[in-house]
Amino acid sequence: MELSALLGLVLLLLHVPQNHATQGILHAVGDGGSNSAKDYCITYNSSWTSLPTSYTNAVYYKLQNITSVWLCSDPEVPSISLKDKAVVVMFGNCSILDKAMIAQNHEAKMLLVASKDGLPRPTDNRSGYESLTIPIAYVKYGDIAGMEQDVGTNIEVTMYSPSPPLFDYSMLVIFLISVFTVALGGYWSGVSELEDLRPSQSTGENDGGKKKDENVTFTPFTVILFVVICCVMLLLLYFFYKWLVYVIICVFCVASALSMFNCLSALIQYIPYGRCRVSCFSKSAEVRLVFLAVFCVAVSVTWAVFRNEDRWIWILQDILGIAFCLNFIKTLRMPNFKACVILLGLLLLYDVFFVFITPFITKNGQSIMIEVAAGPSGSTEKNGENYLEVPPDSQATFEKLPVVIRVPRLEYSAVKLCVMPFSLLGFGDIIVPGLLVAYCRRFDVRFTSASTYYIACTIGYAVGMILTLVVLIVLSMGQPALLYLVPCTLLASSVVAWRRKEMKKFWNGGCYEIMEQADNTVSEENIIRGEAQDAP
Template sequence: MGSISLLSLLLLLHLPQIRASEGILHAVDDDFTSAKDYCITYNSTWTTLPTTYLNATYYKMENLISIWLCSRSDVPSTGLKDKAVVVMAGKCSILDKALIAQESNAKMLLIASKEGLPRPSENRSGYQDLTIPIAFVKYGDISGMEQALGRNIEVALYSPSLPLFDYSMLVIFLISVFTVALGGYWSGLSELEDLRPSSSLDEHEGGKKKDENVTFTPLTVILFVIICCVMLLLLYFFYKWLVYVIIGVFCLASAMSMFNCLSALSQHIPIGRCRVLCCNKSIEVRLLFLAAFCIAVSVTWVVFRNEDRWIWILQDILGIAFCLNFIKTLRMPNFKACVILLGLLLLYDVFFVFITPFFTKNGESIMVEVAAGPSGNVEKSGESYVEVPAESQVTYEKLPVVIRVPRLEYSAMTLCGMSFSLLGFGDIIVPGLLVAYCRRFDVRTSSSSIYYVFCTLAYAVGMVLTFVILMVMKMGQPALLYLVPCTLFTSSVIAWSRKEMKKFWNGGCYEIMEQTDNTVGEENIRTNEAQEAQ
């Protein structure tokens, strides 16, 4: 796959992955002798739940899954006073259901879903007086609850508190810093190869290697960000089709990236150097086996991509290779292009995360809606799910653009499946391009890797700052909001302190101009000396 196909996938690399707030429905029988827990999803900005069922208030459950509760005529004659009402999802807005339940003096609304557990998200601008807790629960859990506990059931909602620090954050930190540092170092080695005089035998191969690199100019950067905006909007409206395109492209791109990474290492292995003819080309046997291995790994990920228990390991390996190959292949020509790229992508994130909620119907940002996928809100499509005869085991496709590490200290929420700490590929690649430029600048100016080292340290500091804000605010953070200022500011300070800002800003263009000026100057000196000699 060519560079254009790889660049198209980069459009999605900085999408945040948004996860619904998860909690527990604690159900007990009428004499409190038997109890069971069930997973729920709720909107933490709408409802605050206690951290344990010991502090929760119990209400008698009223099972109304045979009705919609979309009009006051659906309220049974016995009333809903002081009850936890269970109704079906669909037909009308969940906020309309909650308003009817609250006006009927109900204390809790549970929405039974046959399509998994969606994320409650709607525009509450016209429901300021709505205070009743709203949560989604699986339809199958409600049916099994009565079989296990009888008809007289009391329920309470709670959400176990997350630990202040989870070791998965440390793993994410190590993966991201390692990938950025190694990608930058690899880009520097590539720069050294380009600067090394090539012999006549290596001239053709060296020219081919240079063609593999893609240089971003300032104009290319601006066009790239515009395409990002267009593609994000297309994903917002056509997610259920385009997600499979993204999965296919990632499968191909990650296989090629892994091949490029491992083939660079295989050059130091003295076995398998014999060549065979394939498609009228002479290819080393070890590269054929390596290509087959990389394709097999990528295909395995595609087949088992929704198996949370172990497939995250394969996705992370492919993701690391993908990021490394991008950082090495995409080249920023100068610091000016780096500032434009990182600055525009930062504005891009801020706009689509914080500004677009003012324009969408449900009050959610476009970035959140795309990241959450169709499982984010079943009400969005307006379809009716009550006619499904049994709970369908639907697995919603997710964009494969994150490093995923299971939360190691989140055992209380195992009812809701594995929970992951996530970091988008873009939070590695975008600052990594600046780190790679710093490394190449060190190589060209013999700066003893000072730009590379300090920019990598700045990236590490930005990641730590991201985790600190995450723990303080207890909500997902756009990492670029902290990584971009840290890396750009540090690089600028180093350039100013070394009085190399002009060189650093103009990059290779400055070197070419300087070499041209020197050549012209030398020619003028020779001409003057010749004239004086005559």
């Protein structure tokens, strides 16, 4: 398998369970006349701080701006009283929780940490700070610096976080995209299997061999090796993120452009135009395929250039992501159900370990999977003991891995102030179960006259996605989708094999046919030998 394909596979195994970083609103009121109130975006940790859903009945505190200090030790506390005030300090030089403890010890009622480099995610380890009770949030330094000009003096502030709706239409879009991609990828894999089963054309068997070489078959050993490589790559990304993220972005651009070309070229064959060929450097290609290649490269390059533009670039990322998933589901082949069980089982353990277990290992109490998939927290860079100064209210964005299908949440009131919130689904949550769906489709093509296994496994995937969304709504926090998709798809396909009394054949897959032929050959040889011995 090529290096780009291997790295592309690692991309699909990064899931994005939602962390506790939440967007909220800082409501400021001053004495500036008719324009004496304004809202500002903040980020806070919902597991640390519980905010009201509206500022109507919220408690206001007088704002005390002491951004000239870090507030990392008692000697830094200014001589002015902090009692019953909302204190604003600079971000950096020590933990946000240390700042909050000092502020609380001086009877402050709220801590706002001003950041000059965007809005970080509050992810510090809370253990050892059980007595900390005051609300904590990050705010942009530029908002604090311009607040007096916006609302006047004698500023009072409060924080609130409007409740997002229980169900957002983005969830339905995510569901439809995932089920459509899995179903279409499985069907396309079955079409490819039918083409491989057809007798070779008289024009030459080399073409058929080339076609089959485009596919990659996993064995149980390569499955285990692949999961080990994924673990190593995830750890490398965790420790060397700021360098490897650009490598992954480049790989995604190349892999998604190739995937889109493969997907569209399968459809363009039915268009009876542009079949004339052009030659260059002793190579020839159809005109329509040349234009298609240019189009796919243009889409990929456009995404790469505008990848941090959240308002519309998610459309291109989703299109490229769907093509990426479809191509891998069609290209990667599981030889039998045994390999599927090993792959899905190991990846389920992989998911659970790096999401739920690693928070007990890492220093900041955050899971490795979330740290890698969500990108850097937005903290400023260190130069020795001091933080590098950046322009106030920097709009710098932080590179994130292109590993998800993203759909904006339209019904969320903080969208006008904060970065547009998205509903997310990792590529791995589509491709990993999709490989089982594709195997079921190919098994139907080889051994059944219907699409029983394929339909059952696709329905199992849809049920798993519904279960994921239901748990997401009930618990109000993101879920690792494989935790529900793996059992549902494995159970659905196993029930069909058990009811049809084909579990042995389904378990061994294509190897079963070879085993049967070998057994028949051995039986025939034994019969011939027996007849020879009986002969006079």
